[in-house]
Amino acid sequence: MMKEGTIVRITGPVVTSEGLEGAKMFDVVRVGQLGLVGEVIKLEGSRAVLQIYEDTTGLRPGEKVVNTGQALSVELGPGLLTSIYDGIQRPLNVLKEKSGDFISRGLVIPALDEAKKWEFVPTKKSGDKVSQGEIIGTVQETQLVSHKIMIPPGVSGELKEIKGGKFTIREAVARVKTPSGEVDIFLASKWRVRTPRPISRKLPPDTPLLTGQRVFDTFFPVAKGGTAAIPGPFGSGKTVSQQQLAKWSDSRIIVYVGCGERGNEMTEVLATFPELEDPRSKRPLMERTILVANTSNMPVAAREASIYTGITIAEYYRDMGYDVALMADSTSRWAEALREISGRLEEMPGEEGYPAYLGSRLAEFYERSGKVVALSPEERIGSVTVVGAVSPPGGDFSEPVSQNTLRVTRVFWALDASLAARRHFPSINWLTSYSLYTDDLRAWYQQAVGRDFPDMRTEALGILQKEAELQDIVQLVGYDALPESEKGVMDLAKMIREDYLQQSAYDPVDTYTSVRKQYLMMKTILEFGKMEAEAIKSGAQAVQIAGLPVKTRIARIKWTPEDQTEALVQEIGNEMKQQFGAVVQEVKV
């Protein structure tokens, strides 16, 4: 079955082989004496062109190539959570045990622990009819997540046998009698990474993915099952924003794909995630996290694969009925990997040297997100939300990766280097960002947060918009030349920017804000704005209001713990009435 050929040419990560007759596109191959892992990406008669997931230095023409006949797959089963994998699902901790601190080549390591015994609790009994995707039992994978064992797609029939107890992933827990024979069911199964897992149907997005980040939740929300793009030039706080999302978003499972990123940054993730607590369950965040790390100095072809490895794992948990958030940082590095391999294949380049299929590959990837009804008679609902980071060279959004990404994503969180430079974090530009989900989510916000919340959002954005217009005038004539009412608007916008939008990821309280607190904060600030407008109308000066002590109090709401917020806001409300009353009184006298 395993066909052998020989190497005829090596150029970087691309190897040409001879004699692999019958090879199929995307078959996995083992190359050379070391057995480097690769994949067939082009066929020309008896020659097959391969991309190699490991460094090819030292390979010689004439060395053998073995075709495994299998497409690149990931192993899906209990043990995925808390893992950290490289781009082709090799656990990095096991790699370290086997090869030391530096990654050596040609190692094949099972993705899941083969020796560990898991407690399997059947939820079906023998004799039951089961069909594809149906849950037949559960394994408590971590304290946070119950892993559902599902009948693999394509298998339906009658449960002939099912047993509870402790099993490894290599031991059968059930047997299904199908029209075409009997099939053993294991705790783990394999899936080809380049093929989306089948679903029953997609649903419209109607629930927001709450992140605890005020600028996202209030102004530019993403729906569960939606897609968002964070393009940002380097140094604009992209990575911190993504990590905040991973830490705080209310999805049950987080898949974090570090694609061509910095080693030290991945280490930071590795060091901080296990220490982080899930805000809801108080368990370590790692218990619901899977990390795929292919740093920039790891082989480029594995970087190309890492995105698919990540999304396939995300789909698997979605099929169990969970909300999954996948962060890909950065899809630009992934696109560059495509470009590099395309260049080595001597393909005709499209824009800026990227292959012509860049757009369709990106669209295919983002299309794997969504809120879906899983393939199962039980009508389970799960979702995969994809947040992709884009790193446009020189911050120029007109480049192909940014443009193709914007065409397929519905939320745009525009990171702005000039905001970052003045330490406005998260440095999301409120004027250029957008979310196309606000209408879909309106009903949810009205019901769960407050009837007036969507209107408050519009009002606040309007004030910021107005500020931007006034800013142009101020540039010309100076702030002092503005009419008092417009000075008021400027001051209010500044409050929104500094006391609401700015949020510190490093402050233990400010790092997460519940939607309830967001509502209270916003309401207080807008209330202040209304009183200010009133006061100015009755003759007060903007400078008087700017000096009110209550402003400092409002600025402190974000540092105040959640349980004390309601009381504080109440107090501030009273103080505002008092102090504005005094101002108006003064004017009258």
Add this chain to the structure above:
Amino acid sequence: MQPVSYKTVSQVAGPLIFVKKVENAAYGEMVEVTNALGERVRGQVLDAGAGLAVVQVFGSTLGLSTEGTSVRFLGETARISVSDEMLGRVFNGLGNPRDNGPGIVSKTKVEIVGSGINPYSREEPSEFIQTGISTIDGMNTLVRGQKLPLFSAAGLPHNLLAAQIARQAKVLSSSENFSVVFAAMGITSEEANFFIRQFEETGALERTVLFLNLSSDPSMERILTPRLALTTAEYLAYERESHVLVILTDMTNYCESLREISAARSEVPGRRGYPGYTYTDLATIYERAGKIKGRKGSITQIPILTMPADDKTHPIPDLTGYITEGQIYVSRDLDRAGIYPPIDVLESLSRLMNQGIGPKRTREDHRGMADQLYASYAQGKDVRALSAIVGEEALSETDRKFLKVAQRFESMFVKQGVNEDRSIEQTLDLGWQVIDPLSDSEIKRIKPELIEKYRKRTTAQ
């Protein structure tokens, strides 16, 4: 593999030679090319095919011909002998002695293309390195294991700055083994001499290894130079438990050599003619900085690059910024204003700063102070632009305060002497003095209790 010689050169094009009838040259194998006169240069296999090998020559192809040239395939990939003896020595861009000293003999011969560090084995860099330069220590803190480039441009004092960092860098409360590896790619002999003199004067030369590829040396050598330097650094860091500071200058020249080879191979060019794999290639250099769990040493990198036409969006600074953990931006405007070091903090960033600072490492007001200075300076600069239009009289009271803070920031905080080594305490206290014109309520980035604690202290002085 035994070395094999071929005399079947079919084509010489720029830095490349094509050798026919080669049976099985390895990808990345080293070769020795001898011309008809017996002159030898080294090279490396770039494309290994059955019957044809493309060799990139580290040196001049002057005098090579398709006849009479012999190419010896050495049977091994690029390696370097490493030992403690290298400290205090000067090598050329290919790792051969340049100082008339003996060659390095060692049992430890290491491949210069290092394997990647497993992210799982990395230790999070968190040890604060005090450089004595306020703009770096106070606002763009360097930590051990970080890679923090200097983004500079022609005519700016980046060499002076790099030498000052190398001279003054120290970790508080530690007197561990420390060494410097210096790799020069295409810099002038004057610049190289400047660095050597600097190291000599401070007695640092004996713990420094220098690899010099000068502008007059073959440009192709530059592909190997940083890798030789980093391999040596890895040996010193991980085998000899030393904390190594690696200075790579000038990365722009390195990238130009990369482009030269790519063009010679007629590859599809990416932006501005640089090959599509520039990012990956640079990553294999920069990512070799770091710390490893359970090992004592560390590698901290300070690459220097000159931005063509001061353009930060040029592919070299752009790609570098995406790999390194921040950048120190050397500004022409500040230099013109006579301020040394001309570091523009608004364009600079250290991504690992937060790990290195705070209560037990530096001081509890460090984060807040850095943010406050950033914000106030940014605002002050805006006001400065505004006052250029409307005049200072038209500014509001608050605006004038910030204008003053920006002024004080540049003249008190940024500006310092070439030999002025400020402690972190001094730097932070200076910060308090800079923001002195602001009222407590205008200091929004520092927590009230810290304002209480530190403001009184510094103004009382």
